[in-house]
Amino acid sequence: xxxxxxxxxxxxxxxxxxxxxxxxxxxxxxxxxxxxxxxxxxxxxxxxxxxxxxxxxxxxxxxxxxxxxxxxxxxxxxxxxxxxxxxxxxxxxxxxxxxxxxxxxxxxxxxxxxxxxxxxxxxxxxxxxxxxxxxxxxxxxxxxxxxxxxxxxxxxxxxxxxxxxxxxxxxxxxxxxxxxxxxxxxxxxxxxxxxxxxxxxxxxxxxxxxxxxxxxxxxxxxxxxxxxxxxxxxxxxxxxxxxxxxxxxxxxxxxxxxxxxxxxxxxxxxxxxxxxxxxxxxxxxxxxxxxxxxxxxxxxxxxxxxxxxxxxxxxxxxxxxxxxxxxxxxxxxxxxxxxxxxxxxxxxxxxxxxxxxxxxxxxxxxxxxxxxxx
Amino acid sequence: xxxxxxxxxxxxxxxxxxxxxxxxxxxxxxxxxxxxxxxxxxxxxxxxxxxxxxxxxxxxxxxxxxxxxxxxxxxxxxxxxxxxxxxxxxxxxxxxxxxxxxxxxxxxxxxxxxxxxxxxxxxxxxxxxxxxxxxxxxxxxxxxxxxxxxxxxxxxxxxxxxxxxxxxxxxxxxxxxxxxxxxxxxxxxxxxxxxxxxxxxxxxxxxxxxxxxxxxxxxxxxxxxxxxxxxxxxxxxxxxxx
Amino acid sequence: xxxxxxxxxxxxxxxxxxxxxxxxxxxxxxxxxxxxxxxxxxxxxxxxxxxxxxxxxxxxxxxxxxxxxxxxxxxxxxxxxxxxxxxxxxxxxxxxxxxxxxxxxxxxxxxxxxxxxxxxxxxxxxxxxxxxxxxxxxxxxxxxxxxxxxxxxxxxxxxxxxxxxxxxxxxxxxxxxxxxxxxxxxxxxxxxxxxxxxxxxxxxxxxxxxxxxxxxxxxxxxxxxxxxxxxxxxxxxxxxxxxxxxxxxxxxxxxxxxxxxxxxxxxxxxxxxxxxxxxxxxxxxxxxxxxxxxxxxxxxxxxxxxxxxxxxxxxxxxxxxxxxxxxxxxxxxxxxxxxxxxxxxxxxxxxxxxxxxxxxxxxxxxxxxxxxx
Numbered sequence: 001x002x003x004x005x006x007x008x009x010x011x012x013x014x015x016x017x018x019x020x021x022x023x024x025x026x027x028x029x030x031x032x033x034x035x036x037x038x039x040x041x042x043x044x045x046x047x048x049x050x051x052x053x054x055x056x057x058x059x060x061x062x063x064x065x066x067x068x069x070x071x072x073x074x075x076x077x078x079x080x081x082x083x084x085x086x087x088x089x090x091x092x093x094x095x096x097x098x099x100x101x102x103x104x105x106x107x108x109x110x111x112x113x114x115x116x117x118x119x120x121x122x123x124x125x126x127x128x129x130x131x132x133x134x135x136x137x138x139x140x141x142x143x144x145x146x147x148x149x150x151x152x153x154x155x156x157x158x159x160x161x162x163x164x165x166x167x168x169x170x171x172x173x174x175x176x177x178x179x180x181x182x183x184x185x186x187x188x189x190x191x192x193x194x195x196x197x198x199x200x201x202x203x204x205x206x207x208x209x210x211x212x213x214x215x216x217x218x219x220x221x222x223x224x225x226x227x228x229x230x231x232x233x234x235x236x237x238x239x240x241x242x243x244x245x246x247x248x249x250x251x252x253x254x255x256x257x258x259x260x261x262x263x264x265x266x267x268x269x270x271x272x273x274x275x276x277x278x279x280x281x282x283x284x285x286x287x288x289x290x291x292x293x294x295x296x297x298x299x300x301x302x303x304x305x306x307x308x309x310x311x312x313x314x315x316x317x318x319x320x321x322x323x324x325x326x327x328x329x330x331x332x333x334x335x336x337x338x339x340x341x342x343x344x345x346x347x348x349x350x351x352x353x354x355x356x357x358x359x360x361x362x363x364x365x366x367x368x369x370x371x372x373x374x
Numbered sequence: 375x376x377x378x379x380x381x382x383x384x385x386x387x388x389x390x391x392x393x394x395x396x397x398x399x400x401x402x403x404x405x406x407x408x409x410x411x412x413x414x415x416x417x418x419x420x421x422x423x424x425x426x427x428x429x430x431x432x433x434x435x436x437x438x439x440x441x442x443x444x445x446x447x448x449x450x451x452x453x454x455x456x457x458x459x460x461x462x463x464x465x466x467x468x469x470x471x472x473x474x475x476x477x478x479x480x481x482x483x484x485x486x487x488x489x490x491x492x493x494x495x496x497x498x499x500x501x502x503x504x505x506x507x508x509x510x511x512x513x514x515x516x517x518x519x520x521x522x523x524x525x526x527x528x529x530x531x532x533x534x535x536x537x538x539x540x541x542x543x544x545x546x547x548x549x550x551x552x553x554x555x556x557x558x559x560x561x562x563x564x565x566x567x568x569x570x571x572x573x574x575x576x577x578x579x580x581x582x583x584x585x586x587x588x589x590x591x592x593x594x595x596x597x598x599x600x601x602x603x604x605x606x607x608x609x610x611x612x613x614x615x616x
Numbered sequence: 617x618x619x620x621x622x623x624x625x626x627x628x629x630x631x632x633x634x635x636x637x638x639x640x641x642x643x644x645x646x647x648x649x650x651x652x653x654x655x656x657x658x659x660x661x662x663x664x665x666x667x668x669x670x671x672x673x674x675x676x677x678x679x680x681x682x683x684x685x686x687x688x689x690x691x692x693x694x695x696x697x698x699x700x701x702x703x704x705x706x707x708x709x710x711x712x713x714x715x716x717x718x719x720x721x722x723x724x725x726x727x728x729x730x731x732x733x734x735x736x737x738x739x740x741x742x743x744x745x746x747x748x749x750x751x752x753x754x755x756x757x758x759x760x761x762x763x764x765x766x767x768x769x770x771x772x773x774x775x776x777x778x779x780x781x782x783x784x785x786x787x788x789x790x791x792x793x794x795x796x797x798x799x800x801x802x803x804x805x806x807x808x809x810x811x812x813x814x815x816x817x818x819x820x821x822x823x824x825x826x827x828x829x830x831x832x833x834x835x836x837x838x839x840x841x842x843x844x845x846x847x848x849x850x851x852x853x854x855x856x857x858x859x860x861x862x863x864x865x866x867x868x869x870x871x872x873x874x875x876x877x878x879x880x881x882x883x884x885x886x887x888x889x890x891x892x893x894x895x896x897x898x899x900x901x902x903x904x905x906x907x908x909x910x911x912x913x914x915x916x917x918x919x920x921x922x923x924x925x926x927x928x929x930x931x932x933x934x935x936x937x938x939x940x941x942x943x944x945x946x947x948x949x950x951x952x953x954x955x956x957x958x959x960x961x962x963x964x965x966x967x968x969x970x971x972x973x974x975x976x977x978x979x980x981x982x983x984x985x986x987x988x989x
Contacts, residue, residue: 034701034704035459035462035463037459037701037703037704038703039701039703039704039706039707040648040703040706040707042707043648043651043707086888089888089896089899090838090888090894090896090899091837091838091894092834092837092838093642093645093647095642095645095646095647095648096642096645096647096830096833096834096837097834098647098648099647099648099650099651099826099829099830100647100827100830100831100834100880100881100884101881102651102826103651103824103826103827103830103831103877103880104827104831104877104878104880104881104884105881106824106827106874106877107824107827107871107873107874107875107876107877107878107880107881108874108877108878108881109874110871110873110874111865111868111870111871111874111875111878112870113871114869114870114871114874115868115869115870118869118870132718159481160481161483162472162475162478162483162484163475163480165464165472166472166475168462169458169459169462169464169469169472170453170457170458170472172422172427172451172453172457173451173453173472173524175426175427176425176426176427176446176449176451176476177472177475177476178446178447178476178479179475179480206655206714207711207714207715209707209711210707210708210711210712210715212707213704213707213708214707214708214711217700217704217708220463220699221699223463224463224464224465224508224510225463225464225465226462226463226464228463229463251723253722254719254722254723255718255722257715257718258714258715258716258718258719258722259715259719261711261712261714261715262712262715262716262719265708265711265712265715268708272694272697272699272700278699280697280699363503366545367513369543382940382942383914383917383918383940383941383942385910385914387906387910392910395917396914396917396918396921398921431907431910431911431914432910432911432914432941432942432943433941433942434942461698
C-alpha cells in the first residue's frame with residue numbers, strides 16, 4: 001500500500017481523514033489536559049466509555065455512531081462525576097478513586113459486551129473494535145459526525161481562548177477576574193470527554209488516553225507559546241493518526257490503536273530528546289556552555305564587587321582582579337581571555353590597561369545573582 | 375464613613391475544624407495594611423474568603439458598602455507565587471496582560487490597548503527588558519514582580535496580596551515596598567498577608583493580628599505591641615523578643 | 617475438585633495476593649502506577665514467550681515481571697527530566713509498551729496462544745484446564761499453584777518488612793533517618809506488584825488486575841485507620857467480590873472476571889454511602905449538625921461582640937439581627953428559640969441579650985477553637 005493509494009482508494013481516504021481529525025481534536029484538547037495536570041483523566045474516561053457503548057447498543061439495537069458515542073459520552077462523564085464525588089466526600093485519594101472507577105467501569109463494559117455476544121442475531125460484530133480501535137470500520141457519515149464535533153470544539157476553544165488560558169495557568173486569578181472557575185472547568189471537562197469519545201472508534205478505549213497526552217507533551221517541548229502548542233499538538237496528533245491508519249490498513253488483523261500509539265510515542269521521545277531549548281540533548285549542551293559562562297560571570301562578579309566597595313564605576317587592572325577576594329583562582333592569562341570575551345559581549349570595557357564594567361554588565365550580574373538566590 | 379473593606383461575622387470551616395471564627399474587620403480607605411499571624415492562622419483563607427473564592431459558613435464582606443460582585447473590577451489580587459505552574463507556555467508580557475481580562479469580560483480578546491497597559495505596568499516594576507521572556511526563566515523575585523505588574527494592570531482601588539515578600543531577593547523586596555508606598559500615595563488601599571514581623575512597623579501603617587479570630591486591628595503603632603503579639607503567637611513570642 | 621470451586625479458589629487467591637500489596641499502593645498514592653504495570657506486563661509476557669515458548673514457565677513469569685519494574689524505572693526517569701509532569705509520564709509510558717505487546721500478538725497470532733481478548737479479559741473459565749501433574753498424578757490447576765506461591769511470597773514480604781513498609785509509606789524522611797532505604801522498599805514493592813500482576817494476568821486480564829489491586833483496599837480505607845485491619849478487610853472485600861461476581865456471571869452467562877470487578881465497585885459504593893462515621897450519609901448528617909452548632913456559637917459570639925456598642929439596637933435588634941448575621945429570618949428564629957430553651961439568651965427591650973451561661977459556653981468554645989491550632 002503506497003501513499004498514492006490514499007487518494008485513489010475511497011475507503012482508505014475516508015479512514016485517513018477520520019484519523020487525522022481525531023488526532024487533531026485530541027491534540028487540541030490534550031494541550032489543556034496536560035497543562036492542567038489531568039493527564040490520567042483521559043485514561044479513566046476512555047476506559048469508562050466502554051459500558052456506555054454497550055448499553056447504547058442494547059437500548060437502540062443499532063450501531064449508528066451517534067447513539068454509541070452518546071452512550072460513551074454519558075458513561076465517560078458519569079465516571080468523572082463519580083470520581084469527583086468520591087474525593088470530595090471521603091478521604092480517598094484522587095489516584096485511588098481514578099484507578100478503581102476506571103477498572104470497575106471497564107469490567108462492566110466487558111460484562112455487557114459478553115452479554116451482547118450471547119444475544120442471537122444481535123449483529124454485534126464490530127463492537128469489539130472499540131477495544132483497540134478498528135479504523136477500517138470508519139464510514140463517511142462517521143467522518144462527517146467527527147468533523148462537526150471537531151469544528152464545534154475548535155469554535156468553543158477559540159471563543160473562550162483567554163478564559164481557558166487563564167483557567168489553566170492561574171485558576172484563582174481566573175475566579176477574581178470574574179470568570180467562574182467551576183463553570184469553565186465544567187465546559188473544558190465536557191470537551192475532553194467529547195474529544196475522547198470521538199476517537200474511540202479509531203484508537204479504542206484502552207489506548208485513547210495516549211492520544212490526549214502524547215501529542216501535547218511532544219508539542220510542549222518545541223514551543224513556549226500556548227497558541228503554537230495547540231497547533232503543533234493537533235498537527236502531531238493528526239499526523240500520527242494518518243500514518244498509523246495507513247500502516248494498520250496495510251496489514252491484516254492489526255488493530256489501529258496500538259500502531260497510532262507507537263507512532264505518536266516515537267514523536268514524543270524524539271521531541272523530548274532533540275527539541276531545541278528544552279530537549280535533553282540541548283540541555284546537556286547548555287549545561288556545558290553554562291559552566292563556561294559561570295567562569296566568565298565569576299570574573300564579572302569580582303569587578304562588580306570591587307565597584308560596590310569603591311561605590312562608583314572605576315577601572316581595575318588585571319592584577320587587581322587576580323588578587324581580589326580570592327574566591328577564585330584563575331591564572332592571569334585565563335582572566336585576560338575571559339575579559340576579552342566579556343568585552344565582545346559589551347559587558348566590560350578595556351581602556352588603558354584597565355577594565356571597566358558596563359551598564360549592561362551590571363544588569364547581567366544582578367540578574368545572575370537574583371537567579372542564584374533561588 | 376464607608377470603609378474600603380468591611381467584613382461582618384465571617385466564619386469559615388473546613389471539614390470539622392473552623393479556620394476563621396466570627397471575623398469582624400474594618401479596613402479604612404487608603405491604608406497599607408499587613409495581616410499578621412502564625413502559620414495556620416487563616417491569613418490566606420481570610421483574603422480568599424473576602425474575595426469570594428471560599429464560601430463562608432456565616433457572614434459577608436462589603437467593599438465601600440457594596441457586595442463583592444458589584445465592586446469586583448475595583449479589586450486587585452496577587453496570589454501566592456507558588457500557586458501556579460511557572461513552566462506554563464507563556465511569556466511575561468502575556469501574564470501581565472491577563473490583568474486586563476477581568477475588564478475585557480467574556481469572549482473579547484486583548485488588543486493593542488491592553489498590551490500597552492501591560493507594558494506600562496512592567497516598566498513600573500522594572501521588568502520591561504524581560505517582556506518577551508518565558509516565565510520559567512525568571513527568578514523568584516522576578517516572578518513576584520510580574521504578578522505585581524499584573525495586579526497593577528487591573529487598575530484597582532483595593533489590592534489584596536498573598537505573601538508577596540515570600541522568598542524574594544533584596545532588590546525585589548525594595549521594589550515591592552516602593553510600589554506599595556506609591557499605591558498608598560495614590561490613595562489606594564492595600565492589604566498584604568505578611569510573614570516577617572521585623573519589617574511590619576517599617577512597611578505598614580495598619581496591622582491586623584489574626585489567629586483564627588481577630589486578635590487586634592488598627593494603626594500599627596497602637597496595635598503592633600508585645601501584648602497582642604503574645605496573644606497571636608503564644609509561646610513563640612518569647613523567642614522572638616528574647 | 618469441582619471446576620466451579622477451582623475457579624473461585626483461583627480468583628480468591630488472586631484477590632488476596634492483589635489486595636495485600638494494593639493497600640500499600642494506595643497509601644503511597646501509586647494506584648495509577650499499578651494501572652500502568654497492569655498494562656505493560658503484556659509486553660513482557662509476549663517478549664518472554666518468544667524466548668521460552670511456554671506460558672507457564674517460571675522464566676516467563678520472572679521476565680515479564682521485570683517489565684513492570686522497568687515501567688516504574690522509565691516513568692521515574694522521564695519524570696526526573698522535569699520536562700513532563702508525573703501523571704503525563706505514566707500516561708506516556710504504559711500505552712507505548714502495551715501497544716507494542718498488542719502489535720506483536722497481532723503479527724504473530726499463529727505463534728502465540730494469546731489473543732487480544734484474553735489480554736483484557738483473561739480466561740478464568742479456562743484456568744482449571746491447565747493441570748499441574750506430579751509423577752503422573754493430577755494435583756490441581758497449575759494457576760492455583762502459581763498464584764498460591766505468589767500469595768505466600770506477598771504475605772511473607774509484608775509480614776517480614778511490615779515495619780519498614782509502614783514507615784517508608786507514611787514518613788520517608790524518618791525511614792531514611794532509621795537507615796531504611798525508601799528506594800529499596802519502593803522497588804521491591806513494585807517488583808512484587810509486577811510479579812503478582814503477571815501471575816494474575818492469565819486469570820483475570822490486564823485491566824481487572826487493577827480493579828483487585830486498587831478497589832478492595834480503597835473500600836477498606838473507608839472503614840478503618842489501622843493498617844493491619846485495612847489489609848485484612850481488603851482481603852475479605854476481595855473474597856466477597858469474587859464469590860458474588862462468579863455466581864452473578866454464571867446466572868447471566870457473562871464475563872466472570874468483569875463481573876468480579878463490577879462487584880468490587882458495588883461493594884465500594886455501598887461502603888462509600890453507608891459506612892458508619894465515614895459514609896456519605898453520615899458525613900452529610902454530621903455536616904448539617906455541625907453547621908447548626910457553628911451557627912449557635914456564631915450567634916452567641918455576635919451578641920457578645922456587639923453588646924453595649926453604639927449600634928447594638930441595630931446589630932442585636934430582634935427584627936434586624938438576621939441582616940447582620942447574613943442568614944434568613946426563619947433560621948435565625950430557629951437558632952434563637954433553641955438557645956432560649958437552653959437558657960443561653962433572652963430578649964430585653966427588643967434587643968437580644970446573653971446569659972452568663974451563654975457567655976461561658978461561647979467563650980469556652982471560641983477558646984477551644986483558638987487553642988486547637
